[in-house]
Amino acid sequence: xxxxxxxxxxxxxxxxxxxxxxxxxxxxxxxxxxxxxxxxxxxxxxxxxxxxxxxxxxxxxxxxxxxxxxxxxxxxxxxxxxxxxxxxxxxxxxxxxxxxxxxxxxxxxxxxxxxxxxxxxxxxxxxxxxxxxxxxxxxxxxxxxxxxxxxxxxxxxxxxxxxxxxxxxxxxxxxxxxxxxxxxxxxxxxxxxxxxxxxxxxxxxxxxxxxxxxxxxxxxxxxxxxxxxxxx
Amino acid sequence: xxxxxxxxxxxxxxxxxxxxxxxxxxxxxxxxxxxxxxxxxxxxxxxxxxxxxxxxxxxxxxxxxxxxxxxxxxxxxxxxxxxxxxxxxxxxxxxxxxxxxxxxxxxxxxxxxxxxxxxxxxxxxxxxxxxxxxxxxxxxxxxxxxxxxxxxxxxxxxxxxxxxxxxxxxxxxxxxxxxxxxxxxxxxxxxxxxxxxxxxxxxxxxxxxxxxxxxxxxxxxxxxxxxxxxxx
DNA sequence: AAGTGTGAAGCTATTCACAGCC
DNA sequence: GGCTGTGAATAGCTTCACACTT
Numbered sequence: 001x002x003x004x005x006x007x008x009x010x011x012x013x014x015x016x017x018x019x020x021x022x023x024x025x026x027x028x029x030x031x032x033x034x035x036x037x038x039x040x041x042x043x044x045x046x047x048x049x050x051x052x053x054x055x056x057x058x059x060x061x062x063x064x065x066x067x068x069x070x071x072x073x074x075x076x077x078x079x080x081x082x083x084x085x086x087x088x089x090x091x092x093x094x095x096x097x098x099x100x101x102x103x104x105x106x107x108x109x110x111x112x113x114x115x116x117x118x119x120x121x122x123x124x125x126x127x128x129x130x131x132x133x134x135x136x137x138x139x140x141x142x143x144x145x146x147x148x149x150x151x152x153x154x155x156x157x158x159x160x161x162x163x164x165x166x167x168x169x170x171x172x173x174x175x176x177x178x179x180x181x182x183x184x185x186x187x188x189x190x191x192x193x194x195x196x197x198x199x200x201x202x203x204x205x206x207x208x209x210x211x212x213x214x215x216x217x218x219x220x221x222x223x224x225x226x227x228x229x230x231x232x
Numbered sequence: 233x234x235x236x237x238x239x240x241x242x243x244x245x246x247x248x249x250x251x252x253x254x255x256x257x258x259x260x261x262x263x264x265x266x267x268x269x270x271x272x273x274x275x276x277x278x279x280x281x282x283x284x285x286x287x288x289x290x291x292x293x294x295x296x297x298x299x300x301x302x303x304x305x306x307x308x309x310x311x312x313x314x315x316x317x318x319x320x321x322x323x324x325x326x327x328x329x330x331x332x333x334x335x336x337x338x339x340x341x342x343x344x345x346x347x348x349x350x351x352x353x354x355x356x357x358x359x360x361x362x363x364x365x366x367x368x369x370x371x372x373x374x375x376x377x378x379x380x381x382x383x384x385x386x387x388x389x390x391x392x393x394x395x396x397x398x399x400x401x402x403x404x405x406x407x408x409x410x411x412x413x414x415x416x417x418x419x420x421x422x423x424x425x426x427x428x429x430x431x432x433x434x435x436x437x438x439x440x441x442x443x444x445x446x447x448x449x450x451x452x453x454x455x456x457x458x459x460x461x462x463x464x
Numbered sequence: 465a466a467g468t469g470t471g472a473a474g475c476t477a478t479t480c481a482c483a484g485c486c
Numbered sequence: 487g488g489c490t491g492t493g494a495a496t497a498g499c500t501t502c503a504c505a506c507t508t
Contacts, residue, residue: 074486091450109341184445200448213416216432218323305507
């Protein structure tokens with residue numbers, strides 16, 4: 001029953017530096033595989049996985065090869081095994097304690113995002129500076145005052161802070177949560193944050209994505225419209 | 233008064249293929265420059281811009297050099313000029329018509345995100361499948377029924393659709409909006425979407441970002457904790 | 465002296481292609 | 487025969503370093 005029975009998983013010190021893009025793809029593979037698992041699919045090839053995740057067979061195999069060897073030549077991969085392996089690699093076997101800083105529109109939307117909880121990310125605390133918001137509750141958590149932050153973060157052993165405050169307060173919030181021992185930050189504020197070494201930071205910047213679309217639309221058709229000099 | 237007066241902007245056909253990462257950084261530069269502009273800063277160097285955006289001076293110069301030459305040697309860049317140039321490159325001189333598909337938690341949060349409007353992205357239509365939501369209004373838009381989608385998208389000449397529906401409905405929504413002439417899609421559903429050539433697609437997947445943090449935390453300290461064999 | 469613009473070098477990520485195993 | 491695992495080749499992105507301009 002142990003998913004690792006017949007596989008070799010790389011020892012920690014074997015693991016070469018793995019790129020962000022590889023880690024991102026692993027998440028994507030995992031989501032698909034979990035879905036296939038509930039559909040009762042037992043096995044699939046790198047090519048099938050790739051096609052359904054928007055990448056290539058070689059890429060899938062390379063991504064996995066950083067962590068061990070999980071497939072069977074001629075057969076492909078066991079869905080159940082890969083799910084277990086990926087959950088292990090991504091650190092999803094445990095429960096992560098998350099705090100949400102900022103109970104504005106985005107914060108509240110994230111609070112209700114059941115998907116996070118399904119993956120093991122539990123929002124155990126919510127903070128807001130606005131006294132009008134303190135005491136409100138939703139999805140089983142009560143909004144606490146900003147001044148409680150350091151005490152509660154430490155006491156609840158929060159692992160990850162989701163920063164959903166205005167850009168101008170974001171750096172000071174980050175300094176405080178890092179000071180309180182948080183080592184992972186998911187930032188929704190559209191500003192550059194500085195964190196000390198040893199703290200992981202990821203940014204979600206929706207304006208950047210929209211502007212990338214704007215760029216693409218404003219410049220679309222260039223290739224097809226381009227004037228190619230007539231030439232025999 | 234024309235910002236381009238003393239600069240040379242690359243002609244469309246000169247523009248080499250520009251990477252997604254470059255375009256993303258241009259957005260980030262623009263945000264900072266806009267802020268500096270309101271503070272009355274007139275000029276800055278690539279090094280200063282880089283430091284405040286988390287990149288390097290050489291990167292800033294290379295990013296800009298894909299589009300023309302905008303700086304003055306020995307002096308740096310004019311903030312006002314760069315703002316104008318970047319807005320032009322990113323296609324932000326015009327108003328973009330956006331439709332929001334899905335008035336769930338994320339959808340509603342985005343609806344209130346004033347930041348989008350400030351950059352020229354106007355949410356002109358909102359759709360939801362749930363009859364209970366149809367007719368509700370917020371931020372100056374009324375939620376319309378799903379069945380109105382094709383008609384309204386075409387009539388209002390919507391440029392961009394924000395897809396904020398559950399993963400299982402996302403592909404069919406995309407097929408419909410693309411059929412109605414939309415050529416840019418910002419997808420919040422955690423699933424791989426297929427779009428025909430000529431349609432720009434960007435994904436925002438918060439679970440992927442959280443899992444990247446989980447990976448980083450679960451594997452952190454490896455470098456420092458690694459056992460280095462004792463040796464002289 | 466300060467700081468840009470840019471070819472060249474260096475580095476990282478992706479794709480190829482094929483030997484090896486099921 | 488089908489499909490993995492992986493070195494080698496390629497492509498793409500970032501950094502270097504310096505000639506050139508103000």
